[in-house]
Amino acid sequence: MADSIRMQVTRYTPGPDSVPTVAEYDVPLRKDWAVLDGLNYIKDHVDSSLSYRWSCRMGICGSCGMNVEGEPKLTCATFLTDYAPGPVRVEPLSNFPIVRDLVVDIEDFMEKLPRVKPWIIRDDDVTVIDGEYLQTPEELAEYKQFSNCINCMLCYAACPIYGLEPDFIGPAAIALAERYDLDSRDRGQRERLDVLIEKEGVWGCTFVGECTTVCPKHVDPAGAIQRYKLKAAKENLMTFLLPRAAR
Amino acid sequence: MSEGATAAHDVLLVGGGAAGLRAAIAIAETNPSLSVAVVSKVYPMRSHTVSAEGGAAGAIAEGDTLDEHAYDTISGSDWLCDQDAVEAFVQEAPRELLQLEHWGCPWSREPDGRIAVRAFGGMKNMRTWFAADKTGFHMLHSLFQTSLKYTDITRYDEWFVTRLLVDDGRVHGVVAIELMSGRIEVITAKSVVLCNGGSGKVFPFTTNANICTGDGMALAYRAGAPLKDMEFVQYHPTGLPFTGILITEATRAEGGWLLNKDGYRYLQDYDLGKPEPTPVLRSMELGPRDRLSQAFVHEVEKGRTIESPYGPIVHLDLRHLGAKLIDTKLPMVRELCMQYERIDPVTELIPVRPVVHYMMGGVHTDINGATPIDGLFAAGETACVTINGANRLGSNSLPECLVFGARAGRAAAEYATSAKQPSPAVMRQADDEVRRLEQMRSPDRGHEQIADIREEMQSTMEDSAGIFRSGDSLAKGVDQLAELQQRLDRIQLYDQTSAFNTELVAALELANMLDIAETILHSAVQREESRGAHQRTDFTTRDDTRFLNHALAYRDSDGSVRIERLPVTITRWPPGERVYGR
């Protein structure tokens, strides 16, 4: 194994005429180094102005998503040796505005998230005094997968629809809506459907399925979208057949 | 700058982890008329709570009692916790965990649908609630998503707080950098709750995330509040070498064994009980973390550990648990081992070594989170109430964030209801802070590099205040830190850009860590005894006559550390021997 690898890293500083450029750095190639370790090496030893987000370094906080060789990846869970002998290209996630170097602006997602009402909705007044809501392991298994989303935004970066149609609410938000819909403690399906049935909701998706392919946590957002479309289709049919009061 | 503040709130929470979000919701629920804001240097769902794996303790199981949870916590703390705080804690923890259940946290369940609990180190009964082995992740996302329901909670995401504004013994707000634009802003508030998390990054090898730089402790300390019991640093016995990624104690609760190079369950040699095939509570692998980490060092001394490129290691053996149990109860452990060590724990041994994990110490508060500065509160890992004393028990920290987050939130809300508007005098302080930040970026300050000083600080801390310390090692460390403090003033920043300047943030975090490192060493020098996680090779026994008390570290005006002592609160459990496995 060679003892170093070249990283080609996007650099960008906002300004009136600035455009992203690519800088090249040689970093040590070590068996257990993630792409993120390469970036940290650059920041600590070569150029301390390089900017990117990271925190947990164990694939759970969702901060460190970037495009590595064109594919959205968690850089703390993607290893340099997999790209040897290099070079390896590291760019900001696609489909988001760039703030600086490898940092993108995800405010759009943060604004969409509350729209799907990702919290338990109920209309009774049960309180903690009444104890826990019972939920069997089977009921838990129903939604568990959709609850594992770390909001890393890799699916948005991979989604061609989101790239063309920024109003599309997007894979992770829909998966989260499905997570609560499937939770036996929740009664909010109706309210969420009202949001997701809109044009920017599930109908935006044309089943490309890239979101599920890139998801590092096996959340299967494409599956969630699929299920929602069925719900929405059924709902549309009901609207057609019955007056609102009868629904 | 002097024109006025960017924004004004009644209560400002610094930190969007478990403690900060719990506090925010508590206020939104009980005092909806107050204006509440959460400022966080990362998006709240990225906070370090997300990494917690094993679980959260709350006595609910049949046969378990609040008193037993209290006793385990107190003996685990080597009698240095405050027992009134522990009593409040064990009583409110189950209710808080249930509240999270009602907010959607996907707790693991019994077949009949009730909450399942698992064993944990140092706990006599099964009482640790868990969401597979992603407990912190699920708790944090449940809290964050629930907080979205309260549209009146204002959020300042990716704002970095650099200073507390304190005038006349009372807090009035903060100065913060909005990272996206680089603008320096002032947010005033009638009360402020620090929920900034821990400071593991002071050490080189830690389970803590990059953001755990003890900013909250440093902010309070510089503003005049004391830091309590800083000498107590928890090493977790099982971290992966190199990355420091935590392999949760739940692996041992489910039946994992610790083996030395001879395949021998070495803990039996350290007064921790006899090896049984299935886990025994408060025994062997389920002993407390301080004792297990210390046993590792003795194994190294005996030459019974395994050499690795990253120093000596021992093995964690899960093979006998089988794939099914591992996949249902410890899925993340398998995922992490495969990804970062390229081994499969179903068939292979996991290499592990002790790793810095948790700060027992923090901002001194009373049992409602109040600090000695009026209007300033603290909760979570940044605070020191203390229920953890000289050694925290695993799975007590997440519920601590909930119980004392909620308490501090309510107390801060009450304070804000009666407090006057922030004083305009603090705007002058804000101007000073702006000047300080600008100065940090001026050219020709020197040639020092952030990364160099950080690395030297970290190795100094490991060498002088590791699992075992001595008067000599600590004195040497104190000198080295003093030198690093001077070099800090000569750091050259190269990044002159405003937008998302992570170099400036790293410099500010380093300054915070150096202050905290000093309080750790000075507190450790003065504690001439061995208790819990603080083990002195020159004072090897516990000394209740001189040291059944807390250390309070104050910052003097010349920047030096002054230690005062405060008695421990004892309610019902007089100091006794810590007995495990017998």
Ligand SMILES: Cc1cc2nc3c(=O)[nH]c(=O)nc-3n(C[C@H](O)[C@H](O)[C@H](O)COP(=O)(O)OP(=O)(O)OC[C@H]3O[C@@H](n4cnc5c(N)ncnc54)[C@H](O)[C@@H]3O)c2cc1C
């Ligand atoms: C790997 C790991 C596993 C663990 N497992 C368990 C477990 O199983 N059970 C258990 O009980 N405990 C566990 N712990 C401990 C527990 O997770 C932490 O003590 C707890 O989550 C801390 O929560 P917090 O709310 O205090 O802080 P954090 O979650 O760390 O949040 C800190 C917040 O403060 C903000 N902040 C910090 N500085 C600034 C600043 N300058 N300006 C603005 N915002 C700032 C951050 O953005 C963040 O939002 C574990 C810890 C680790 C490291």
Ligand code: SF4
């Ligand atoms: S669905 Fe998967 S890829 Fe998308 S944000 Fe969640 S974890 Fe990331």
Ligand code: FES
């Ligand atoms: S740094 Fe947290 S997911 Fe990569």
